[in-house]
Amino acid sequence: xxxxATLPPRPGTAGRLRRLLAVPDGAYxxxxxxxAALFGILLVVFVVSMVMQARPTFAHFGLSFLTxxxxxxVHVHYGVLVFLVGTLETTAIAMVIAVPIGxxxxxxxxxxxxxxxxxxxxxxxxxxxxxxxxxxxxxxLLVVAPWVRTIIEPALAKITGGHxxxxxxxxxVGLLLAGVILAIMVLPTxxxxxxxxxxxxxxxxxxxxxxxxxxxWQVMRRVVVPSARSxxxxxxxLATGRALGETIAVTMVIGNTDHLAHSLFGTTQTMASLxxxxxxxxxxxxxxxxxxxxxxxxxxxxxxxxxxARLLVRSVGRQRAIGIGVL
Amino acid sequence: xxxxxxxxxLVHRARWTLPVTAVALAIGLAACSSTSSSPTTTKATSxxxxxxxxxxxxxxxxxxxxxxxxxxxxxxxxxxxxFYAYNQxxxxxxxxxxxxxxxxxxxxxxxxxxxxxxxxxPMSPLDISKATGGQVLQVPVALGGVxxxxxxxxxxxxxxxxxxxxxxxxxxxxxxxxxxxxKSLNPGVKLPSNPIQVVYxxxxxxxxxxxxxxxxTVSTAWSSGPGTGKSVSWPVGVGQKGNEGVAGFIHTTPYxxxxxxxxxxxxxxxxxxxxxxxxxxxxxxxLSSVAADAAQKxxxxxxxxxxxxxxxxxxxxxxxxxxxxIYQLQKTATTGQTLVDVLDWLTHAGQSQAASxxxxxxxxxxxxxxxxTLLQVTGPDGKTKLLTTS
Numbered sequence: 001x002x003x004x005a006t007l008p009p010r011p012g013t014a015g016r017l018r019r020l021l022a023v024p025d026g027a028y029x030x031x032x033x034x035x036a037a038l039f040g041i042l043l044v045v046f047v048v049s050m051v052m053q054a055r056p057t058f059a060h061f062g063l064s065f066l067t068x069x070x071x072x073x074v075h076v077h078y079g080v081l082v083f084l085v086g087t088l089e090t091t092a093i094a095m096v097i098a099v100p101i102g103x104x105x106x107x108x109x110x111x112x113x114x115x116x117x118x119x120x121x122x123x124x125x126x127x128x129x130x131x132x133x134x135x136x137x138x139x140x141l142l143v144v145a146p147w148v149r150t151i152i153e154p155a156l157a158k159i160t161g162g163h164x165x166x167x168x169x170x171x172x173v174g175l176l177l178a179g180v181i182l183a184i185m186v187l188p189t190x191x192x193x194x195x196x197x198x199x200x201x202x203x204x205x206x207x208x209x210x211x212x213x214x215x216x217w218q219v220m221r222r223v224v225v226p227s228a229r230s231x232x233x234x235x236x237x238l239a240t241g242r243a244l245g246e247t248i249a250v251t252m253v254i255g256n257t258d259h260l261a262h263s264l265f266g267t268t269q270t271m272a273s274l275x276x277x278x279x280x281x282x283x284x285x286x287x288x289x290x291x292x293x294x295x296x297x298x299x300x301x302x303x304x305x306x307x308x309a310r311l312l313v314r315s316v317g318r319q320r321a322i323g324i325g326v327l
Numbered sequence: 328x329x330x331x332x333x334x335x336x337l338v339h340r341a342r343w344t345l346p347v348t349a350v351a352l353a354i355g356l357a358a359c360s361s362t363s364s365s366p367t368t369t370k371a372t373s374x375x376x377x378x379x380x381x382x383x384x385x386x387x388x389x390x391x392x393x394x395x396x397x398x399x400x401x402x403x404x405x406x407x408x409x410f411y412a413y414n415q416x417x418x419x420x421x422x423x424x425x426x427x428x429x430x431x432x433x434x435x436x437x438x439x440x441x442x443x444x445x446x447x448x449p450m451s452p453l454d455i456s457k458a459t460g461g462q463v464l465q466v467p468v469a470l471g472g473v474x475x476x477x478x479x480x481x482x483x484x485x486x487x488x489x490x491x492x493x494x495x496x497x498x499x500x501x502x503x504x505x506x507x508x509x510k511s512l513n514p515g516v517k518l519p520s521n522p523i524q525v526v527y528x529x530x531x532x533x534x535x536x537x538x539x540x541x542x543x544t545v546s547t548a549w550s551s552g553p554g555t556g557k558s559v560s561w562p563v564g565v566g567q568k569g570n571e572g573v574a575g576f577i578h579t580t581p582y583x584x585x586x587x588x589x590x591x592x593x594x595x596x597x598x599x600x601x602x603x604x605x606x607x608x609x610x611x612x613x614l615s616s617v618a619a620d621a622a623q624k625x626x627x628x629x630x631x632x633x634x635x636x637x638x639x640x641x642x643x644x645x646x647x648x649x650x651x652x653i654y655q656l657q658k659t660a661t662t663g664q665t666l667v668d669v670l671d672w673l674t675h676a677g678q679s680q681a682a683s684x685x686x687x688x689x690x691x692x693x694x695x696x697x698x699x700t701l702l703q704v705t706g707p708d709g710k711t712k713l714l715t716t717s
Contacts, residue, residue: 070560071560072559072560073531073556073557073558073559073560074553074554074555074556074558074559074560075554075560141572141575141576141579142575142579145579145580146579146580149580169522169524171524171565171580172579172580173565173576251529251568252567252568252572255565255566256529256565256566256567256568257561257564257565257566258560258561267565267566269529269566273529276530276568277529277530277531277558277566277568278530278531278558279428279430279531280400280427280428280429280430280431280530280531281428281429281430281447281530281531281532281533281557281558282430282531282558283429283430283433283446283448283451283454283557284556284557285453287430287558288430
């Protein structure tokens with residue numbers, strides 16, 4: 001996590017070594033260049049081939065592909081809006097749950113609990129990150145869904161009297177469950193990275209704040225979290241990326257309907273789960289190219305989210321620099 | 328990887344610009360490329376993608392002993408068992424079947440990268456026009472039924488439903504279990520007032536095709552509405568992936584009703600409804616009742632292949648075939664000979680494997696049809712018949 005580029009060049013042997021490395025021979029430079037270029041080429045090839053395969057759909061449906069809520073292979077009508085909204089909704093629900101819990105958990109793991117417990121819990125979190133998503137899906141469908149249907153949904157429905165966000169039929173599966181399962185799936189990513197970033201906050205800053213008479217809460221709130229802010233944003237970005245693209249677990253618990261959810265209990269579908277559902281038997285005209293077009297759109301959404309996060313990290317970083325300058 | 332933001336502006340810019348440039352370049356390239364009509368484009372893309380596929384590596388001129396096929400997942404258990412049994416008899420012949428879905432199977436077959444394809448629905452004339460290996464023959468290889476399963480506490484298996492009620496449930500017109508129409512069909516059954524929760528297959532499937540084909544046949548509201556397809560726009564209900572997804576959801580959620588592939592329902596001892604057939608009889612889904620339905624229509628073709636809602640007192644009305652796709656002209660006589668021999672065995676003696684897996688064995692008249700189709704397969708000269716029937 002520490003950035004080598006930020007370290008000042010050292011004089012002496014290290015500096016000489018660096019100069020040696022900076023003027024590589026042709027083969028060395030060529031090999032490194034090729035490896036570096038590989039990613040760029042891969043990305044271009046990937047995107048070009050996807051867009052090419054999706055072209056019939058873009059050409060035939062044009063903008064209505066983005067704005068239509070009707071996805072009907074039988075009548076050759078493909079509109080992606082429902083699935084775009086479904087993807088954003090599930091991701092939003094997941095992040096609303098995962099960010100505060102994940103941050104709290106990371107703080108606890110970094111500072112809040114005894115050392116021995118820290119190691120055990122830290123390992124547990126890392127193990128959770130290794131659980132395959134289909135297992136989360138199975139658990140969600142067979143174990144959590146009945147709980148949601150019989151306990152959580154009736155309780156929530158009482159709050160609003162069965163209307164608004166907690167209205168509609170209570171099935172267990174749907175937007176709410178998909179968001180909750182996604183949150184559980186991205187939590188390990190969120191916690192593990194945030195913890196590492198929090199632990200990288202320089203000891204001197206923390207000790208200095210304590211020395212000034214700050215309470216534990218104040219140290220966390222004013223020193224540790226701000227110092228690690230951009231890293232936490234990075235963790236959130238990674239977690240969001242995973243939530244956007246998660247396929248099989250969402251497919252198993254979201255209900256897979258091709259209309260917008262009317263409430264949190266409603267069923268809908270995400271772009272990734274649509275592709276997973278319909279890809280194997282897509283033989284109708286435009287069906288396959290439309291599914292690939294959905295893939296292209298998912299890629300665009302992921303890139304946009306990623307870029308937005310980078311912008312945010314940059315502006316946060318700058319604010320902090322200004323803040324320090326003022327101090 | 329890029330969690331900690333680097334302070335180096337250069338690195339930042341490089342990280343940023345790469346995806347943006349890539350996307351822009353891609354869109355630009357795609358826009359620059361030919362603006363010809365879409366069918367040509369689809370053909371071109373399918374041709375360019377095919378070699379990237381692992382199955383494309385198969386040499387069509389491989390020793391006659393190895394055949395490759397790809398397609399329907401519905402056929403997979405039957406094919407695996409049947410081809411294994413064939414191999415026990417003819418140890419020189421191995422058939423590798425990849426169950427990548429009918430869509431993928433048709434694509435591989437069109438690109439001529441497999442010896443045979445398998446699809447739950449015959450190739451359409453449009454599909455056939457994209458085939459690169461010449462005249463296409465389609466052979467019925469498996470027969471399956473679709474059962475209507477439900478979970479209503481206190482209601483045993485065998486609930487009676489008419490085609491009209493079934494269509495109305497899936498159209499959302501019959502909403503509750505104690506609807507007067509269901510009640511009048513099932514006197515003495517205590518039906519609750521809970522809403523009926525419809526469950527369907529969210530993944531594209533031949534099972535969905537057979538079921539929607541049936542609904543379209545018995546209900547004009549359905550045929551003019553959602554229609555027939557492997558993925559349709561369902562008016563009501565929730566979708567689950569695969570037979571196991573639908574069955575699992577019905578099993579864990581009370582007041583649900585959905586359709587499940589017959590073999591799956593039999594193997595899992597599932598509830599099923601008795602459906603009123605064209606003769607007015609209420610029939611349970613079973614291997615024999617589906618076979619009875621199929622036997623009513625001996626002259627199926629790859630265009631007129633629907634066998635739902637046939638006459639006959641014993642017919643269970645929701646059923647359909649799965650098909651093998653082959654080229655009439657085989658470029659290598661030995662491979663072609665192996666291929667027709669395997670398929671002929673599969674549609675005759677091999678059908679004994681079907682029943683043990685709860686597939687419906689093909690009726691005798693369909694077995695004859697399969698043989699008649701296979702007899703049209705010729706060697707590279709276009710004349711020599713490859714199938715030798717003893």
